[in-house]
Amino acid sequence: MATEATGGGLEFHPMDQFVVKPLFGGAEVHWWTPTNVTLWLALTALASIALLVLGTRGRAVVPNRAQSVAEMAYGLVHKMIEDIAGKDGLQYFPYVLTLFMFICFGNMLGLVPTAFTVTSHIAVTGVLAMAVFIGVTVIGFVKNGSHFLELFWIKSAPLAVRPILAVIEVISYFVRPLSLSIRLAGNMIAGHAVIKVFAGFAAIAAVAPVAIVAVVGMYAFEVLVAFVQAYVFTILTCVYLKDALHPSH
Amino acid sequence: MEGNIAELGQYIGVGLTAFGMGFAALGVGNVAGNFLAGALRNPSAAAGQTATLFIGMAFAEALGIFSFLVALLLMFAV
Numbered sequence: 001m002a003t004e005a006t007g008g009g010l011e012f013h014p015m016d017q018f019v020v021k022p023l024f025g026g027a028e029v030h031w032w033t034p035t036n037v038t039l040w041l042a043l044t045a046l047a048s049i050a051l052l053v054l055g056t057r058g059r060a061v062v063p064n065r066a067q068s069v070a071e072m073a074y075g076l077v078h079k080m081i082e083d084i085a086g087k088d089g090l091q092y093f094p095y096v097l098t099l100f101m102f103i104c105f106g107n108m109l110g111l112v113p114t115a116f117t118v119t120s121h122i123a124v125t126g127v128l129a130m131a132v133f134i135g136v137t138v139i140g141f142v143k144n145g146s147h148f149l150e151l152f153w154i155k156s157a158p159l160a161v162r163p164i165l166a167v168i169e170v171i172s173y174f175v176r177p178l179s180l181s182i183r184l185a186g187n188m189i190a191g192h193a194v195i196k197v198f199a200g201f202a203a204i205a206a207v208a209p210v211a212i213v214a215v216v217g218m219y220a221f222e223v224l225v226a227f228v229q230a231y232v233f234t235i236l237t238c239v240y241l242k243d244a245l246h247p248s249h
Numbered sequence: 250m251e252g253n254i255a256e257l258g259q260y261i262g263v264g265l266t267a268f269g270m271g272f273a274a275l276g277v278g279n280v281a282g283n284f285l286a287g288a289l290r291n292p293s294a295a296a297g298q299t300a301t302l303f304i305g306m307a308f309a310e311a312l313g314i315f316s317f318l319v320a321l322l323l324m325f326a327v
Contacts, residue, residue, distance in 0.1 A: 015325070083300060179311040186314040189321070232307040235300055 014196035018120055018189065036116040037124070044109055044118060048101035073101060077234060084238040088245055095135075096241075099128065100234040107188065107226030111219070119229075120188035122181055129180035132237050140244035151247040180236060187229050191222040259323050266320040273313020280305040 023034045051073075055066030063071060077097045081089045103119060110117025118124050140148040152169040153162060195218050201211035284302045288295035 080300065083297075179314075182318050183307065183311055183314050186317050186321075190317060228303070232303055235303055236307060239304060 012196070012200070014193040014200065017116070017192060017196060020121075037118055037121065040106075040109060040116045040118045041124070044102060044106045047105045047109060048098075051105075052101065073097070073104075076100075076231075080235055081238050081241070084235065085242040085245060089238065089241050092139075092241060096234060096237055099132070099237060100230055103128070103184065103233050104227060104230035107230055108223070110188065110192070111222055111226060117188050117192055119184055120192060122185045125181040125184040126177070128184075128233075129177040132180065132240065133177040136237075136240045136244045139241070140247060143245060144247055148244070148247050151243055155248070176236075176240065180233060184229050184233055187225055191218070191225055194218055195222065259327060263320045263323050266316040266323070269316025269319070270313045273310060273316070276309035276312070277306050280309050 020029060020035050020037055022029055023036060023039055026033070029035060051066060052070050055070040058064065058067060060067060074097065077100050078090070078093060081093055081096055085092075106119040106124075107117070109115055110119060140151070152166045152173070154165050154169070157165055195215055198211050198214045198218060202208045202215070204211075280302065284295075284298070284305075288298075
């Protein structure tokens with residue numbers, strides 16, 4: 001039984017998969033350069049359009065598989081907003097559904113072998129999170145005016161602790177885009193790096209069977225994480241929307 | 250011996266962030282366990298609270314992710 005490391009074959013760094021490369025050769029990356037990020041962002045957008053537009057094109061009473069999935073996603077997000085943000089949150093439903101589909105497909109397409117995970121980059125998730133943060137703040141001020149600041153000045157608390165709570169609330173408000181973006185990107189980076197680390201162990205004959213089983217297990221777990229992280233991002237967007245629409249409670 | 254003392258500290262710091270991730274794992278487990286304990290006492294009310302479960306898990310997990318971020322910054326950015 002071969003117990004020594006075979007070396008060779010699988011020599012890579014676990015973080016190599018996150019490198020941004022120009023698509024058509026060359027080394028420099030300018031803002032206009034089509035890179036692998038551009039490609040997979042486009043594929044993500046196309047995939048969600050394909051599911052929602054082409055999948056429901058038949059408008060069948062008894063839906064086929066694609067239409068069932070599209071209807072399930074629609075129903076999930078619709079119910080989420082209605083339960084958390086209330087009926088008046090439903091006017092922002094198109095944006096929230098777009099967000100959910102984009103993140104879900106970004107995560108899922110990243111799991112295709114040799115694919116690039118767009119949601120593993122804080123540049124991508126940061127834009128998504130800042131869009132939610134700025135949008136929610138603007139909605140809060142437009143809908144409630146200066147009453148939106150009651151979110152930080154909690155009327156139900158005793159007067160003495162209100163300034164302390166206000167400081168905590170302000171900090172937790174401004175850490176929102178940070179935690180939203182880092183949660184998504186961190187989960188994606190961690191999961192994909194762990195898969196690659198286990199794949200690296202597969203080059204050592206003694207632990208190869210364990211490593212391959214571990215890769216399969218981690219991959220299945222990552223499929224779950226890909227969905228759960230899209231769900232969590234969307235649900236937190238709904239929570240922030242609720243704070244913007246009803247800041248006093 | 251090669252390497253310098255700053256690099257040593259960097260790697261020790263990365264190792265220490267594992268504490269953060271471990272305690273965040275305790276927190277997430279606590280959320281899930283308490284949800285299950287509550288759900289088994291009143292299964293009919295459990296379905297409506299899955300959103301709360303995920304929000305709680307997300308908040309508990311966020312702090313572990315922050316320490317993971319610190320580890321990544323130490324490894325690749327500092």
